[in-house]
Amino acid sequence: MVGCEITNTHELFMSVPEAEKWPIIADSARPETISYMKNHGFPKILPAVKGPKSLEEGIEWLKSFDIVVHPRCEHAIQELTMYSYKTDPLTGQVLPLLADKDNHVIDAVRYACESARRAQKKTPVDVAPLPMMNRW
Secondary structure, three states: OOOOOHHHHHHHHHOOOOHHHOOEEEOOOOHHHHHHHHOOOOOOEEEOOOOOOHHHHHHHHHHOOOOOOOOOOHHHHHHHHHOOEEEOOOOOOEEEEEOOOOOHHHHHHHHHHHHHHHOOOOOOOOOOOOOOOOOO
16 A cells, blocks of 8 residues: 555555454564564564675566566566666666666565575485384
């Protein structure tokens, strides 16, 4: 919701059935919001894990998927369509830096998927069983 005050956020979230039962990943840059939500019925809210290059790597990872957006989600469609890299104002050349604007929906999707992106494939460990000894 655009312009939602922090004191109304929990009511907005409660409008989603059973929202308090599910993990919610919030922007870690806003710890006061996370604390407020925890104290108002959302114990499973967690800060997003951020780190060096997490923005760039997260966007590249998202680009590897076909993202399907419901037609009613006009704001999400607009963001995904308009999201871009910065350009040099003098040359017009595209720079390898993401523009940090109009990216609220994209950031939310990136935060929600971050644990899946960071998940490493676990390689099976070959374990030889110990010899059995019956000495009862």
